[in-house]
Amino acid sequence: MEERVCVTGAGGFIASWVVKGVHDNQNFYCVSPLQRLHRKHDRLNKFENASENLKLFEADLLDYDSLRAAIEGCTGVLHVASPVPSSSIQNPEIELLDPAVTGTLNVLKACCEAKVKRVVYVSSISAIVMNPMWPKKRVKDETCWLDKEYCITTKNWYGLSKREAESGAVKLVNENGLDKVSICPALVFGPFLQPTVNASSLVLVKLIEGTYMRLVDDGNDSMPNKLRNIVDVRDVAAAVFLGYENPEAEERYICTAHAIKTCDLVVKLRSLYPNYSYPQNVVQMLHLELNLCDSLHGL
């Protein structure tokens, strides 16, 4: 029997590649991408055989009935949608936490009702790394969870939204016996299929423009030389499929490929695109953030 898979947030950076991947396996899947707006549909409809294999639903994560309608009849759900802010936010509860947490619970409840066989949920290493209680010499792995109090103190609202959504999801699937796998990507770069610049790609744009800066103690703007864990968007899409198709997959998987300091990223960008105004001043990151990311190196 033909399988039907629903991809949430199909207009986004990662989900566009997931939809494309689902589509490239068209003997096996049809897709029901969820989007709030139809403005990005044209691009999805241009995939080969889209008219037969692709059915688009307009849905909001906070509108349960719209999700329920899209998920009905699906064997699997690849839940990618969640707000990813590209600038500071005014109201974390409304702009981030509610859509991420309630939205994820809505998707999973709809999956239970529709008797979906497996859900792959795209979480983030943001739901993992920031944990000052983690033993210093122990390499971080999938058993580590971001520390909620630390996040509130440091106003890391995005990390908190991903942590709360993922831990809420774990509770719901345990209570309802739903089969769920989480993929936790590092910072995702790669080619766009979508027409707009998403938040992680904006990091590269800001480096090229020389605007990726932070005011430091001496009053100057400087580029923080963070260690970044990065992964290609196509590898994230592949990881989502592995999570979906491999019956042995379970719980959560960190999805990362390289660790690179921001300065080395600038060297690479400058060699590819020399005619831009890259940041001049650099500040080394010696605090917790770097140490925590360091411990992910090599995973």
Ligand SMILES: NC(=O)c1ccc[n+]([C@@H]2O[C@H](COP(=O)([O-])OP(=O)(O)OC[C@H]3O[C@@H](n4cnc5c(N)ncnc54)[C@H](OP(=O)(O)O)[C@@H]3O)[C@@H](O)[C@H]2O)c1
């Ligand atoms: N990019 C990264 O570096 C990275 C790393 C780790 C994890 N992730 C996770 O990967 C997922 C996708 O991120 P991305 O980088 O592809 O970002 P993106 O391009 O901004 O995609 C996010 C998608 O979520 C949708 N969305 C947000 N709020 C929604 C709501 N209330 N109802 C329905 N859809 C909603 C957006 O729809 P609209 O287009 O209509 O706003 C968009 O399609 C997110 O869960 C993110 O946390 C991303």
